[in-house]
Amino acid sequence: MPQQFRLILKNVDAAGFTNDIDCYMRNGGYETLKKALAIAPKDLPDGKKMSPQEQLRDDVKLSGLRGRGGAGFSCGLKWSFVDRRSGKPIYLICNADESEPGTFKDRQIIHKDPHQLIEGMIISCFANDVKLAYIYIRGEFPEGARILNRALNEARAKNFLGKNILGSGQDIEIHVHRGAGAYICGEETGLIESLEGKRPYPRIKPPYFPAILGLWMCPTIVNNVETLCHVKHIVQMGAAEYAKLGTPNNTGTRIVSLSGHVKKPGYYEIEVGKVTLGELINHPDFGGGLLDGRKLKAIIPGGSSSKVLKAGEKFKLKKKGPDGKDIEQETDVLDLPYDFDSLMAAGTMSGSSAVIVIDDSADVVEVLANISEFYAHESCGQCTPCREGSLWMSKTLHRLTHGGGRKGDADYLVKIADNIPGGRTICAFGEACSWPVQSFVGKFKEDFVARGAADEAKRGGIDASHSKAVAPVSAT
């Protein structure tokens, strides 16, 4: 029986829960921070001592927490990369730039339970010896920025923030920094450039790994809103208890943003891997199925960058058999467990856990044209393959959807898409703009070819429009 599991969203939409600090504290708020600050150094068998900070970082590593922003990278590992010997200050940035199309989970946390995020951030600051942190919130969330500012002021008034918080000797400050409408600021090095007051051109790695040369060339941790909330719960529950949630290597819970052609779009928190893609779409407790009379055509499983899945697609997934050996099992797209590893095995990704459902009333050519227009608009323009490629793909799809298509456009699109990613660009935007094109055209090629062929037939041949245009010139 698939069901929701509300850990992060426990208070969100709960009757009587408001986003002020008093309500949060009545519901156990900031107790976990007090617990973290009270951790005593631990004696190790070799006579050394483990500091409270090291214990907290160890907990996050043991919990198996993977980043909820898109890449699904181990949070504990990310924290372990931080250069703690440079003597420079360490900074923490909360990535609240939520802008991957399809994603609307961080909005819920920021608007309805901001103190959960702030508590998670303060604990993460303490665990990483961070004195100054920022919440980089997208410019289109002015209300979210106001709510966070008010919440931060409330936390300051209670001495959860500021100098010598709760008498612990720790100084921790958090400020809100607003973006201004650029998707690329969700990329962590682009975000850092933006926070430095520059154009958000992503930095090349190496050498600019944020953990070593991040904000103002200092070691920096960039974590997603939801990830930082999980830190609070890991400390509250203990790493071992937390790791029992979800499935091995895919621990904890995740908030899935479900949109598109389902009866009940919305945000649903699940134990990672305990609910399938099909259940998310069709189960009455989740999406409630497609609109009446419609048939499933495609699913975008992890934000618009992720490769599309086609209805009826089958995948060979490795599973542990009863004897403990790996066996391959044929799995329908709808039976894919919604987690990091299964979707990766299916050739796509869970990304920012944004599922967009597309039924047979939509035209996949129009859908891809919409997605590609987004990427053409949002490419920062720094790397030629991405700047030019994303635009050409969008222009080609524009002509395909406006009567100027060609039969060969399908192959042409894939040719462009194949030449953008794979180390030709500084950041992963190159991949992000290519994957939808490669997968949509790859899996629905007949739709793209038919559209181009129909346009050609209407014009009476591929070059008809061109020759008409040049005819007067050649006649003279």
Added chain:
Amino acid sequence: MSFTVPAKLEAEIDELITHYPADKKRSASLMLLHALQEHFGWLSKDAIEWTATKLGLQPINVFELVTFYPMFRQQPAGKYVIKVCRTLSCALGGSGKLHEHFCTKLGLDAHAHGLQTSKDGKFSVEFVECLASCGTAPVMMCNEEFYEGVSHAKADEILGKCG
């Protein structure tokens, strides 16, 4: 006409600058530009130069932000700026028709690119990329107010509320 920032706004701006280390004032650029645009409605050449002086930067350092970030405007817009989400989930939910509805009502061209302002200068309409509320498509903003599940009737209501 000389460009003057009211004392109250300048005090707010001075406070914003303290959010960053004293030798990293440049980081405050975006926050200053937001504050100025909210007050003046757009960012003039004078506003850009004022920001640069305030932060000890060259005007180009600020100008290149205004030209890059989509939210910043170099010309005045209507009193009410309507931003309709164009991206996939909203498109599947009818945002194309919603945008057209606004344009038709306000005598604007639904197929023109970029921000357009009605003749009386009261409304501007533009398509923007994903506003991150895909589950309640189609969504839009009217100045800083956010609206979700916007039917054409609701759109008319929103226009009606704008005094």
